[in-house]
Amino acid sequence: MSLVFVLLFAVVLFAAAVVLVLRASERERQEDVGLRLRVLGGGEEAASTLAQMDAARQIRNPVLRWACHLIWRTGVELTPTAVLRILIALVLLIPLALLLFGVLTGLALVAMLLVIGWFLLVQKAARRRAKIIEQFPSFLESTIRVLAAGNTLDEALSSASREAPDPIKPLFVSIGRQVRLGAPLEAVLMETAEIHQLRDLKIMALAAAINRKFGGSLRNVLRSLISGIRSRDNAARELRALTAETRFSALVLAVIPIALMFYIVWQNPDYYTQMWAETRGRILLAGSIILQVAGVLVIWRMMKSTEEA
Missing domain, CATH: 1.10.287 (Helix Hairpins)
Known part of the structure; x- marks a missing residue:
C-alpha cells in the first residue's frame, strides 16, 4: 500500500512539473503570436488560429501527436496543451484506480475505460469523415463555379466554404484562415489531409502544388476528382452490402x-x-x-x- 502512495505522489509531482513547463512554453508562444499579429494585423480569431497552427507544427511527442490528431478528427479543436493535460489526468487515474480497487481490478477498469473512450472517439471521427467525403463532391462543384469566374483556388475554397454545410464548412474555414495568415495553400491542404485522413484532399493539395508551379486547368482535375469520389462511393456501398x-x-x-x-x-x-x-x-x-x-x-x-x- 505504501508503494502505491509513493507512486501516486511521484506521478502528481511529475504532472505539476509538466504543467509548469507547459505554462512557460504557452506564455512564450503567445508573446511570439502577439508580435507576429502586430506585424500582420488581425483580431482575436486570427490570434487563436495562428497559435493553433504554431502549436500543431511544434508537436514532437508521438503519443501527444496521435492524441491531438484523434481528437481533431472528431471536430473538437483543442490545443495540444489541453490535450496533454487530459493525458496527464488519465495517467493520474492509474495509481488512483490501483489504490481504490486493487491491482487486477484497477488495471482492468482503467484499460476498459481507455478502450471505450478510444472506441467512441474513433467512431465519432469515422462518422464525421464519412460525412465530409459525402459532402466533398458538392463542395468541389461550388469551387469549380467560383473558379470559372476567374478567381484563384484559395478564393474559390473560401467562397464555397461560406455556403457549405457542417462538418465540411469549419474544416475549410480553418484552411482559409491559415492561408490568409500566410501559410501556403498546398501545405495546409496536405497537413489537413494527414490529420483527418482524407486522401481526396491530398490529391487536391498535389493538384494545387502542380498548378502553382507549372500552371494548367484545375477545373478538369477537380471534375475528375468528383467523378472518382462518386464512383468509389457507389463501389463502397456495394461492398458493404456484400x-x-x-x-x-x-x-x-x-x-x-x-x-x-x-x-x-x-x-x-x-x-x-x-x-x-x-x-x-x-x-x-x-x-x-x-x-x-x-x-x-x-x-x-x-x-x-x-x-x-
Whole structure:
C-alpha cells in the first residue's frame, strides 16, 4: 500500500512539473503570436488560429501527436496543451484506480475505460469523415463555379466554404484562415489531409502544388476528382452490402468471449481471484487476454482492410 502512495505522489509531482513547463512554453508562444499579429494585423480569431497552427507544427511527442490528431478528427479543436493535460489526468487515474480497487481490478477498469473512450472517439471521427467525403463532391462543384469566374483556388475554397454545410464548412474555414495568415495553400491542404485522413484532399493539395508551379486547368482535375469520389462511393456501398453477414459474424466472435467473462464474474466473483492466486492460473489468464486482444485486432484489421479496399 505504501508503494502505491509513493507512486501516486511521484506521478502528481511529475504532472505539476509538466504543467509548469507547459505554462512557460504557452506564455512564450503567445508573446511570439502577439508580435507576429502586430506585424500582420488581425483580431482575436486570427490570434487563436495562428497559435493553433504554431502549436500543431511544434508537436514532437508521438503519443501527444496521435492524441491531438484523434481528437481533431472528431471536430473538437483543442490545443495540444489541453490535450496533454487530459493525458496527464488519465495517467493520474492509474495509481488512483490501483489504490481504490486493487491491482487486477484497477488495471482492468482503467484499460476498459481507455478502450471505450478510444472506441467512441474513433467512431465519432469515422462518422464525421464519412460525412465530409459525402459532402466533398458538392463542395468541389461550388469551387469549380467560383473558379470559372476567374478567381484563384484559395478564393474559390473560401467562397464555397461560406455556403457549405457542417462538418465540411469549419474544416475549410480553418484552411482559409491559415492561408490568409500566410501559410501556403498546398501545405495546409496536405497537413489537413494527414490529420483527418482524407486522401481526396491530398490529391487536391498535389493538384494545387502542380498548378502553382507549372500552371494548367484545375477545373478538369477537380471534375475528375468528383467523378472518382462518386464512383468509389457507389463501389463502397456495394461492398458493404456484400460483406454485411461476414462483418456481423466477426463482431459476434469478438464480443462473445468478453460477454462470457462478465457473465462468469457476475455469477462467481471469486472464480478469477482463485485462478490469479496460482501460477498456472495467472499464465492461463494472461494467455487468454493476449489471445483475445490479438484476435480482436486481427478481426478489426480484416474489416478495416475491406473498407479501405
